[in-house]
Amino acid sequence: MSDNKPFNLLTAGHNGCAGCCDALAAKYVLMAVGSDCIVVNPTGCLEVMTTPFPRTAWNVPWIHSLFENGGAVASGIEAALIAQGRKGNTKIIAMGGDGSTMDIGIGALSGAFERNHDLTYVCIDNEAYMNTGVQRSSGTPFGASTSTSPAGKKSYGNNTNKKDMPAIMVGHGSPYVATTSIGYANDMMKKVKKAADTVGACYIHAHAPCPTGWGFDSSKTIEMAKLAVDCCLWPLYEIENGEITSVKKVKDPKPVEEYLKAQSRFKHLYKMEGGDKEIEKIQQLADKNIAKYGLDK
Template sequence: MSRTAPKTYITSGHSACPGCCDAFAAKFTLMGAGPDSIVVNPTGCLEVTSTPFPLSSWQVPWIHSLFENGAAVASGIEAGLKALGKKKDTKIIVIAGDGATMDIGFGAISGAFERGHDFTYVCMDNEAYMNTGVQRSSGTPYDASTTTTPPGKFSFGNPRPKKNMPAIMAAHGSPYVATTSIGFPRDMIRKVKKATEVMGPTYIHAHAPCTTGWGFDTSKTLEIAKLAVETCLWPMYEMENGEITQVRKIKNPRPVEEYLRVQKRFKHLFTMVGGEDEIKKIQAMADWNIKHFGLQ
């Protein structure tokens, strides 16, 4: 018997870049959540490309929030549906980038999770502010070049590691937190489905390579996403009530150099004096992930 693929609930015809990570992320999110969903979408590439007035690619109810208040809007929708007696089966989902999630909207997210609102938050982490010119965010990885952290005489790029947003959300008491990647559609679809079926505020952090901001060929989006996982720079796991319950094992981790070399944002590590030592530091981060999360 053939297996029928779930509907996507977001149509083609949007103006996203070829190979756009946000389009993949939105598609997989709604494949997991299903048609009885309401999407809150803060400012960003996904909002701009999918809803040019008077058109929309969304096949479910969709609302644009400000950069900073997606979680607050989701909280209000949940409270309104409860007041109307219509919340039972409807899934409320925030789909937002790393800037709206980890930086500008962090306060609203913290408040909503602390209050225990019943919705799912999906962060599409493309590791910079792509919609406004590839500026650094707290999701930008160590040594990556952005327009606000350019490499040069005194710098190898971004000097700080990524903010550990999943751990922060678990610390808020979220009953379900998971990391995933658009390079593994079935994993993302399954985790979104599970998150939307858990009562309370749940969080999905999805790695989402950006062809424009990272500097790779548009046909390589999913390949780059898989490389991040295979080099152990992006561990995929689930947390339930603060405990790690499942981890995707990597039998033979690939060296981080394979991942870094195919992206323009890390090109300087292979041309600058001292770059080899920086690559070793990044490899050490991957090795730490292997040990900490038990990836082997």
């Protein structure tokens, strides 16, 4: 998108699952920023499946950080380039999953944004710790079943709502925060490029449906991503200097049941007594998004 390189900056031949959301997200990010970048990648699916020793799928400078310190490593790279007089137009891009971003690595990320390093952080949110067995994260939605929030006889699955990570990053004074989805490639690339071209610590939160962890056919990844937007469980918006500047409108929002029924992680809600009440609660979350962001106006 930025420099029209004749080869993919994330190559084929990685070990991602069929329909892998992480591979799509990383590809879009690199298409947006071009080859003059350094990528920091905390532990997770993207790191594991793109770098099986001694091979790599990355055609840009890339470094693996620990689960907990992606923000710190990205900060250090920016500081080192400045000290060496080599910063120029090189973009510092960190890409981590919801676990490394919203849970384990939130401390280092908070520090990077408090100091306002010139970097872009992209959270690829597949809503659980997929790499280690589909355990619950603070990105796991209400009602979903995971390996650590099982839907047994006395459980309706995850009993907490998703952490509002974009709002947390706005609270750090970030000049640019946006939500996007791998279902909307052009939207994602546009927002990533805008973030990378903005001076300061910018944050992109990308919704990324995982066929393996969510339980849907691997050919439906993009369809599932768009369905989350269409039922208003995943609003797309931009926030610049603390103010909402754009929102993707949704004409005739679909009921959340269309989204839930398409995934095995919510199937228990259709089998258990009282599951219909839990589905109503999920619909209320979508309705709240509609009202908050004026999605249907």
